[in-house]
Amino acid sequence: MTATRFVTLLAVLLVAPALPGIATRTKSLLTGRRGAPVLQLYADLAKLVRKGVVYSRTATIVFRAAPVVLTASVLVAALLLPLDGRAPIFGFTGDLVAFAGLLALGRFALVLGGLDTGSSFEGMGTSREVTVAAFAEPALLLSLTVLVLVTGSLSLGGMLGAPLATAWPAAVPSLVLAGASLFMLLLAENARVPIDDPATHLELTMIHEVMVLDHSGPDLALILYAGAVKFALFAALVVSVLVPLARFDPWVAAGLLLAGLAVVGMLVGIIEAAMARLRIDRIPQFLVAASALAGFGVILLLR
């Protein structure tokens, strides 16, 4: 029983870098290209780790600490999710706020690191990132509120574990709304297409990429890896809201979760192939729509 938690967490942390690869590959295939191999990010990470680091003379300890804080906060957030549908590795009442807070902390560190370089370009990127984050947070908390109302539990272990599976049939409409809202959030938080284009390197359109331009070598590897894990965490959140994992045997649940991650990766790829990026002033509208979906889910439960 306890073994599956650790094995699932380890598996998720291991396969995380494949998810952006799956998304890009799906997009390439759908747009008639062959695309980079699915495992490209592993090769990139291995290459970056072996490289040296360059620090600007104006950069301080804040810049050096940013990748470490980001990676650490994302990894701790991963400990809070019940990935096998049973229980998280550790959890407590109210840890949903800690989960949101840890993700915010990681972003905060990255933003400070970006500002610390003193480059006006990175300042622009951080301001955009924070704008997106400010609109994304209400949607995340409203979606988690749906889960709290459905299960009556205040910890992620209960909200996504066995109580969710028992309450599942009665609350399908709200959960589907929350799942859709979380999926829109996944796109926003991980800088995927309608919000940001991971393939672009044009100054005017970049959001997330701008902030990490000055990081190099192992620091950049940490940031890329943390980004992949964050992607996997949001995908896991979507999968566990939409599929009552606790109904299955722990090992089957773990397998279902990993399959679900791959499906989410493909969905992201399909969206990237089908949609263009939104204009920056339309992004708040996208995220307000996500909040409205989750809020509607809450209203349905309050009835």
Add this chain to the structure above:
Amino acid sequence: MTDFSDLLLLLVVLTDFWVLGTTRLSSVIRAAALQGALLAALPVALHPRLSLHILGLGAGTLVVKAIVLPAFLHRAIREASVRREVEPVIGFTASLCVGAVAVALSFAVAQRLPLPEAQTALLVPVALATVIVGLIVLTTRSKALTQVVGYLILENGIYVFGLSQAERVPFLVELGVLLDVFVGVFIMGIVVFHINREFDSLSSARLTELKD
């Protein structure tokens, strides 16, 4: 069967949000058409005992609201060659927020209304929400065509409300309402066409210039 009708009602509210959130006129019309199709399926889902009354209501709604009117509106935007809603009185993000508040309010109010028992608890709040969203679109958008869609959505809300009492409302009244809407939209379409020819724009703000 109520599960299915609940799902339909949820989708009706989502199409309301869709209408509030898009700028493209063709997308707004598509949303209204989808909403019409959902409404056509609704009486059949609500009343498992199929009667001629219910089937006629569903078929009539499908033809008028999901096929004829949207086709007519699509033709209108093609002839007037407008694509986007450019300057709404309230911005799109703000109108989405107002719409969300309206949905919340209608769910809160619907519980207090002294109405005879409806088939599903969602029916009355969704009807109120749709009426309010229709009103928002009708009052805050500047293009005459979007206002026509707002009127359609407003009427859709009234239709949903009527469904909660469908057993009591005579068939003829429903048909009369459907005919009213049809004629109303038809006339508005002709007016839209004439506004466009007169002013080369569909902004209803220009209507104040119509003095004699």
